[in-house]
Amino acid sequence: MELKPLRGQHHVSAITADAKRNYEFYTKTLGMRLVKKSINQDDTSVYHLFYADERGNPGTDLTFFELPYAGQTHYGTNSISTTSLRVPSDASLNFWKQRFEQNKIDHDEISQHTGRKTLAFRDFEGQRLMLVSDENNAGVAGGKPWDKAPVPTEHAIYGLGPVILTVAKVDRSAEILTELLGYREKDSYPSLINGQPDVRVFETGEGGTGTEVHLEERNDLPVERQGRGSVHHVAFRVENEEELRGWASYLKQLRIPNSGFVERYYFKSLYFREANGILYELATDGPGFEGDESFEHLGERLSLPPYFEHQREEIEAKLKPLETKE
Numbered sequence: 301m302e303l304k305p306l307r308g309q310h311h312v313s314a315i316t317a318d319a320k321r322n323y324e325f326y327t328k329t330l331g332m333r334l335v336k337k338s339i340n341q342d343d344t345s346v347y348h349l350f351y352a353d354e355r356g357n358p359g360t361d362l363t364f365f366e367l368p369y370a371g372q373t374h375y376g377t378n379s380i381s382t383t384s385l386r387v388p389s390d391a392s393l394n395f396w397k398q399r400f401e402q403n404k405i406d407h408d409e410i411s412q413h414t415g416r417k418t419l420a421f422r423d424f425e426g427q428r429l430m431l432v433s434d435e436n437n438a439g440v441a442g443g444k445p446w447d448k449a450p451v452p453t454e455h456a457i458y459g460l461g462p463v464i465l466t467v468a469k470v471d472r473s474a475e476i477l478t479e480l481l482g483y484r485e486k487d488s489y490p491s492l493i494n495g496q497p498d499v500r501v502f503e504t505g506e507g508g509t510g511t512e513v514h515l516e517e518r519n520d521l522p523v524e525r526q527g528r529g530s531v532h533h534v535a536f537r538v539e540n541e542e543e544l545r546g547w548a549s550y551l552k553q554l555r556i557p558n559s560g561f562v563e564r565y566y567f568k569s570l571y572f573r574e575a576n577g578i579l580y581e582l583a584t585d586g587p588g589f590e591g592d593e594s595f596e597h598l599g600e601r602l603s604l605p606p607y608f609e610h611q612r613e614e615i616e617a618k619l620k621p622l623e624t625k626e
Contacts, residue, residue, distance in 0.1 A: 301542075301546045303482070303543065303546050303547060303550060304539060304543060305482050305504050305505045306481055306482065306483075306504045306505060306511075306536045306537060306538065306582070307358075307359075307440065307504070307505045307506075307511070307536070307537035307538070307539065307585070308359055308440045308504060308505055308506070308508075308510045308511030308512075308536065308537055309359050309459075309460040309461075309463065309510055309511065309534070309535070309536065309537065310358050310359060310361070310535040310536055310537040310538075310567070310581070310582075310583040310585075311350075311358075311361035311362065311363055311460070311534075311535045311583065312361075312362055312363070312380065312383045312460060312463060312531060312533075312534050312535070313348075313363045313364070313365065313531070313532045313533050313534075313535070313581075314362070314363070314364050314365075314383070314427055314529075314530065314531045314532060315364065315365055315367055315370055315373075315526065315527065315528055315529070315530055315531075315532055316349075316364045316365070316366055316367070316370075316425060316427075316528055316529075317366070317367060317368055317369070317370045317425065317527075317528035318366070318368070318424075318425070318528075319347045319349060319364075319366040319620070319622050320622060321424055322349065322364055322366070322423075322425075323349065323622065323624060325423055325424060326349075326351045326362070326364075326423075327351070327449075327450075328450060329399075329403055329405065330351075330385075330451070330457060331445075331446075331449035331450050331451030331456055331457065332351035332352060332353075332362065332446075332449070332457055333351065333352060333353065333354055333356075333446040333448075333449060333598065333599065334349060334350065334351055334598070334599035334624055335350050335351070335352045335355060335356035335361075335589045335598045335599050336348075336349070336350040336356065336566065336589050336593075336598065336599055336603055337349060337350075337599050337600075337601065337602055337603060337622065337624050338350070338566075338602070338603045338604065338605075339602075339604065339608065339615060339619075340365050341564060341605065341608070344608065344611065344615050344618070345615075345618045345619070346365055346366045346367060346368075346619075347364075347365070347366040347619060347622065348363060348364070348365055348366075349363060349364045349366070350362075350363045350589070350599075351363070351364075352443065353442075353443030353444050353445055353446065353457075353458050353459065354443070354444050354445060354446040354447070354595075355444075355588070355589065355590065355595055355598065356566075356588060356589040356598070357443040357444070357459075357588075358537050358567075358583075358585045358586075359440065359442070359443065359459050359460055359510050359537060360442070360443035360458065360459045360460060361460070362383065362385070362460065365532060367528070368620075370527045370528040371527040371528070372426070372527050372528060372529065373426065373524065373525065373526060373527040373528065373529045373530040374522070374524060374525040374527070375428075375521070375524055375530075376466070376518075376521040376522045376523050376524035376525070377466050377467055377468040377518050377521050377522070377523055377524060377576070378466075378467055378468060378523050378524060378576045378577045378578060379465070379466050379524035379526075379530065379531070379578065380463055380464070380465055380530075380531035380533070380534050380578060381428055381464050381465065381466040381516065381524075381531075382420070382428045382429070382430050382463070382464035383427075383428070383429055383430070383460070383463060383531060384418070384429070384430040384431070384432045384460070384461030384462050384463070384464070384509070385429060385430070385431055385432070385457045385459070385460065385461060386431075386432055386434050386437075386442050386457065386458055386459040386460065386461045386509055386510065387431050387432070387433060387434065387455060387456070387457055387458070388433075388434055388435070388454060388455065388456075388458070389433055389434070389435045389454075389455075390417045390433045390435045391455070392431070392433060392454070392455040393410050393417055393418075393419045393431060393433055394410070395452075395455040396419055396431055396455065397410060397419060399451075400419075400421055405421055405422075405423075406421060406422040407419060407420065407421035407422070408420040408421065413432075413489050413499075414487050414489050414501055415436060416432055416433055416434075416435075416436060416437065416509070417432075417433040417435070418430050418431065418432050418433070419431040422529075423529070425528045425529035426528075426529035427529045427530075427531075428529075430461070430464075431457070432461040432462065432509055434509060437508050437509050438507070438508055439503075439506045439507040439508015439509065439510065439511060440505060440506040440507070440508045440510040440511050441510075442458040442459035442510060443458045443459050444458065445457070445458045459509075459510055460510060461509040461510065461512070462501075462509060462512035462513065462514050463512075463513055463514070463534050464499070464514045464516055465513060465514070465515055465516065465576075465578055466516045466517075466518050466521070466524075467515060467516070467517060467518075467576040467578070468517070468518070468519070468523070468576060469517070469575070469576060470497065470500065470515050470516075470517035472574075472575035472576055473515050473574055473575055473576050473578070474500060474502070474515055475575065476574040476575050477502045477513060477515075477574075478502070480554070480556075481504070481536070482504060483502040483503060483504045483513065484502065484503060484504070485500060485501070485502050486501045486502060486503045486507070486512070487500075487501040488500050488501060489501070491516060493518070493520070495520075496516075496517065496518055496519070496520070497517045499514050499515065499516045500514070500515045501513075501514050501515075502514075502515065504536075505537075523577075532579065533571070533578075533579035533580065533581050534578075534579075534580060534581070535569070535580075535581035535582065535583040536580065536581070536582055536583070537583065537584075537585055538582045538583060538584050538585070539584070539585060540584055540585065540586070541568050541584055543584075544561065544568050544569075544570055544582060544583075544584050545561060547570055547582050548560055548561050548570050551570070551572060556572055557572060557573070558570060558571060558572035559571040559572070563605075563607075564583070564605070565587075565591070565605035565606070565607075566587065566588065566589055566591070566605075567583045567584045567585070567586065567587070567588075568583070568584045569581050569582065569583045569584075570582045570583075599624055600624055600625040601625075602615075602616060602619070
């Protein structure tokens with residue numbers, strides 16, 4: 301079968317050591333909706349929290365694994381070094397800058413990359429984040445903000461923007477994006493670090509902020525050591541299960557080590573590492589998060605995929621209670 305272009309970002313999964321503070325920051329400060337309180341399906345003793353738009357539309361999810369004993373991240377190369385979040389306009393960035401100042405959130409000044417205004421900031425664990433204005437954006441659509449969030453909908457976060465990868469050897473990562481995954485190189489912009497090469501911009505599908513991967517080469521850093529405040533992996537959108545199985549066959553044919561098809565219940569997945577060791581996931585757009593909770597009550601209870609339901613009592617006993625019902 302002929303594979304269709306990837307559709308852009310599906311989700312980004314990061315690491316926190318404190319689920320309670322994480323929940324409070326991403327829902328109360330950033331105004332994202334917790335659409336699923338679940339478990340890490342590869343380690344059922346820890347939470348997996350999904351923050352997104354009103355219903356967890358693909359391309360809007362920022363997720364966290366809680367690893368209570370995770371050490372501090374030692375930043376470096378071969379990492380997903382910044383996750384950006386889409387907001388509607390340049391005026392939204394002014395709103396957020398004020399909000400960050402009021403809430404004493406560590407942030408930079410508003411700046412500009414590839415024709416868009418941005419605002420970089422960090423959460424309480426040093427997670428590297430950036431708001432990106434969609435005022436001049438064309439391309440893949442964002443999601444729909446939750447109207448019960450503590451942030452006005454005209455300024456609310458409504459999707460994932462570009463992911464920035466910091467790598468030791470940029471050409472190897474660029475080749476994976478273009479030759480394997482079908483991305484096209486679109487643009488570049490100067491590095492913020494003197495003496496470092498320009499950051500290269502790649503996009504897929506319809507293009508736009510929700511489809512971009514930015515590659516930053518750094519020869520002055522060690523390899524990153526992950527911990528709290530780092531990103532575990534980035535997932536890209538595949539239309540459906542048939543398409544995902546086509547990708548699994550294609551990677552096998554090319555002898556690229558990968559997980560093969562993985563059932564995640566809320567979507568189907570496939571994992572592999574790109575040339576600089578960064579973990580990529582391909583994930584289907586559906587079924588979505590409303591198979592086990594209604595839209596009105598997303599994220600309120602511990603959701604377990606059916607194949608874990610028989611272990612509920614044992615799983616709940618290991619988890620520290622996390623109250624998410626408002």
